[in-house]
Amino acid sequence: MYPVGEIQKEYNINTISKELELSGAFILGSSTTASRIVGMNGELILLVLTEAEGRPAVNGSYFSSINPADGQCLLEKYRNKFSDCNFGLQGNLYACEGKSGKVIEVRVKRRTGGHSLVTALRKTLEGRYPDKSLALGGTFIIQKGKAKIHIMPREFPAYPLNSVHDIEGWMQPYEVSAPLVCLSVLVSRDPGLDLRVEHTHCFSHHGEGGHYDTDTTPDSVEYLGYFLPAEFVFRIDRPRNMHTVGRD
Ligand SMILES: [Zn+2]
Structure with a gap:
């Protein structure tokens, strides 16, 4: 992201989940929108139940951007036409099995x-x-x-x-x-x-x-x-x- 944002960098949350050997993981954290998909930078509030065998991913993520109309904060659901499970640039994510237990x-x-x-x-x-x-x-x-x-x-x-x-x-x-x-x-x-x-x-x-x-x-x-x-x-x-x- 710094000093020059490499906006072509893109990561898929389902792929990451598999790489962690935690298929179907529940993943949350802080990331950036995929520029190619959303067409701009935004703060990605990432909240995904990743795909597992026989079940697609459930993406509850939001993203916020600066509204060009009034300069105010614009919060939207993170959906896009290519894949709703990609993010861009960087992310600090926490992955777990999504089960209940001691916290x-x-x-x-x-x-x-x-x-x-x-x-x-x-x-x-x-x-x-x-x-x-x-x-x-x-x-x-x-x-x-x-x-x-x-x-x-x-x-x-x-x-x-x-x-x-x-x-x-x-x-x-x-x-x-x-x-x-x-x-x-x-x-x-x-x-x-x-x-x-x-x-x-x-x-x-x-x-x-x-x-x-x-x-x-x-x-x-x-x-x-x-x-x-x-x-x-x-x-x-x-x-x-x-x-x-x-x-x-
Ligand atoms: Zn941030």
């Missing part, structure tokens, strides 16, 4: 520190297990309050995005309202795979969604989340060039 419940009222919920979880894990690399995936709802999100523009700029400063200048920030359903993947420490250490996208049923940065209402915010530790971390199509974006 970690996180309930939070009020935010007392400067970190977002996801960063706080990540820093807490890192502090408690400094020698380990622990990954969590899951979903949480922002039940009350407002959140700061961003949406990337429909096109990449003509110049390379070389720094966080460049990227922040390019992305469009929004303040959106609860209830927001967030899909999140985090790793307490990069195990040397050049990973983005956290990535969370959110959708709603009132037309708002995108890349979750943090909440903007620390005194009134309420979160309810469910997470599970990962058994394995897979790195697919690792870029040759490293960058420093998303390292913290």
Whole structure:
């Protein structure tokens, strides 16, 4: 994605599921629309029950983009005419069997520190297990309050995005309202795979969604989340060039 977005990069979620040897997996996370299919960049809020023998994939994904008519956030169901299971550029995804079982419940009222919920979880894990690399995936709802999100523009700029400063200048920030359903993947420490250490996208049923940065209402915010530790971390199509974006 950085410094120059390789928009021809495209990945199929069913293929990934098979590569993980988890056919029919339930996969959620944060990704980017496939430009070839949707015709533009967008924040993909990925939620797919992948195909299994005798059953097609069920795609519950959304994507958000900047509405050219008014510059506001536009949230749509992710459907397209070629395949509804491709995404583009990059993704931080959590795959599981989709079965019920024990999970970690996180309930939070009020935010007392400067970190977002996801960063706080990540820093807490890192502090408690400094020698380990622990990954969590899951979903949480922002039940009350407002959140700061961003949406990337429909096109990449003509110049390379070389720094966080460049990227922040390019992305469009929004303040959106609860209830927001967030899909999140985090790793307490990069195990040397050049990973983005956290990535969370959110959708709603009132037309708002995108890349979750943090909440903007620390005194009134309420979160309810469910997470599970990962058994394995897979790195697919690792870029040759490293960058420093998303390292913290
Ligand atoms: Zn994102």
